[in-house]
Amino acid sequence: MAASVRHLLKPWTPSLCFARWSRYNPYYLDPDPSKDARVPDSELSPEQKELQELKTVRPIKAALSSDTSSPFNDPLISKFINMMMQDGNKILARGIMTQTLETIKRKQVEKYHRSPAAKRLEIECNPYTIFQKALENCKPIIGLASVQKGGKSYQVPVPLTDNRRRFLAMKWLITECRDNKHRRTHMYEKLSQELLAAFANEGNVVKRKHDLHKMAEANRAYAHYRWW
Amino acid sequence: MSGSVIQEKVAKLLSRQNGKPVLRPIKPLALKNEVASRKLKKGEATCVTEMSLLMACWKQNDFNNTVCSKEVSVFYTCVEKAQNKAKGKQGTQGRLLPKEANTLLKRFPNLSSEI
Numbered sequence: 001m002a003a004s005v006r007h008l009l010k011p012w013t014p015s016l017c018f019a020r021w022s023r024y025n026p027y028y029l030d031p032d033p034s035k036d037a038r039v040p041d042s043e044l045s046p047e048q049k050e051l052q053e054l055k056t057v058r059p060i061k062a063a064l065s066s067d068t069s070s071p072f073n074d075p076l077i078s079k080f081i082n083m084m085m086q087d088g089n090k091i092l093a094r095g096i097m098t099q100t101l102e103t104i105k106r107k108q109v110e111k112y113h114r115s116p117a118a119k120r121l122e123i124e125c126n127p128y129t130i131f132q133k134a135l136e137n138c139k140p141i142i143g144l145a146s147v148q149k150g151g152k153s154y155q156v157p158v159p160l161t162d163n164r165r166r167f168l169a170m171k172w173l174i175t176e177c178r179d180n181k182h183r184r185t186h187m188y189e190k191l192s193q194e195l196l197a198a199f200a201n202e203g204n205v206v207k208r209k210h211d212l213h214k215m216a217e218a219n220r221a222y223a224h225y226r227w228w
Numbered sequence: 229m230s231g232s233v234i235q236e237k238v239a240k241l242l243s244r245q246n247g248k249p250v251l252r253p254i255k256p257l258a259l260k261n262e263v264a265s266r267k268l269k270k271g272e273a274t275c276v277t278e279m280s281l282l283m284a285c286w287k288q289n290d291f292n293n294t295v296c297s298k299e300v301s302v303f304y305t306c307v308e309k310a311q312n313k314a315k316g317k318q319g320t321q322g323r324l325l326p327k328e329a330n331t332l333l334k335r336f337p338n339l340s341s342e343i
Contacts, residue, residue, distance in 0.1 A: 141293070141300060142279065159275060159307040210291050217283045217291075226273035228314070 024061050029054065031063040033073070066090070076132065076166075083170050099188035101127040104195060124199075134198035138169035138205045142216045147225045156225050157216035172205050173198070180204065261337040265326040274310035278303045 032055075066078055077097065085093035104127040112123045124130055143165075145158040160168070173194060181190040197203025238257060241250045251257075282303050285296040293300060324332070 137293075141282070141303070157279065159279070159303070159310075161311075213286060213291050217286060220280060220283050223276050223279060224273050227270045228274070 028061045033069045035069040100191045103192040134195045139165040154222045156222045261333045263329045275306040278306045
């Protein structure tokens with residue numbers, strides 16, 4: 001009897017959760033958790049001055065618990081961790097990310113110490129710059145969209161927004177590392193290999209990007225089927 | 229003031245006193261609380277020339293992005309300009325968009341019956 005009554009005492013949660021869109025009124029501004037010193041008014045451009053004024057007046061959304069004011073907080077890395085996360089296990093995803101960055105650093109430092117003095121300047125040891133550069137190399141420039149014309153659907157080359165390009169690059173990296181690895185290699189190891197390869201413009205992810213570009217180039221005759 | 233003048237004219241058109249009525253309405257002669265949506269004007273594809281230049285450069289240099297960086301940046305600027313234009317163009321030229329008019333009418337409708 002206690003068990004049947006207990007389910008009435010649980011807080012009601014809706015069975016359908018809208019994970020995609022936020023419930024905030026668009027009037028609310030995004031929070032800025034960085035602790036940078038305020039730039040004096042003379043150095044700001046008119047748009048930035050307007051933005052500062054808006055921040056004093058308008059309501060601001062609550063910051064996520066993953067956005068910290070620490071200098072190690074990187075929005076790109078946070079986005080990648082969120083995309084890697086499965087079933088809400090942020091701890092595991094973040095652990096994998098830190099292990100990846102550590103592995104990259106170790107590999108690069110080993111390479112640095114092994115190489116002759118002439119080549120040492122070229123070797124990049126900062127794992128964050130390697131991550132950013134590798135992601136840049138994986139981003140596609142043109143995408144394909146399916147457009148229906150006269151009963152048939154064609155793959156039309158289409159420019160992509162920045163968010164879409166970043167999403168595609170991250171998605172390709174993660175799927176590549178999940179699918180094409182030996183069952184005994186860890187995720188962080190495979191990720192570090194792929195990131196270092198992408199940094200040097202090699203590897204499967206960059207190949208996938210080139211394949212997309214080739215398809216777009218092959219279908220360039222259909223570019224006029226777009227209406228936007 | 230002018231509302232009653234219009235009502236009298238409509239009543240005259242509907243009446244059977246002067247021979248057959250001029251109007252035989254199927255639906256009630258009153259304005260609805262919504263506006264018909266306008267047909268979306270089909271635009272043309274933007275940035276096609278930049279895209280074709282970029283693809284020519286790719287074909288020559290085997291899809292190497294570092295060599296074609298100038299075409300890439302030109303393409304990006306064109307895309308950004310097109311996006312800004314598309315965002316800013318919609319609600320100008322003085323008239324309300326059908327969607328905006330419908331929202332307003334929903335909030336402040338013409339009352340057809342007493343509540």
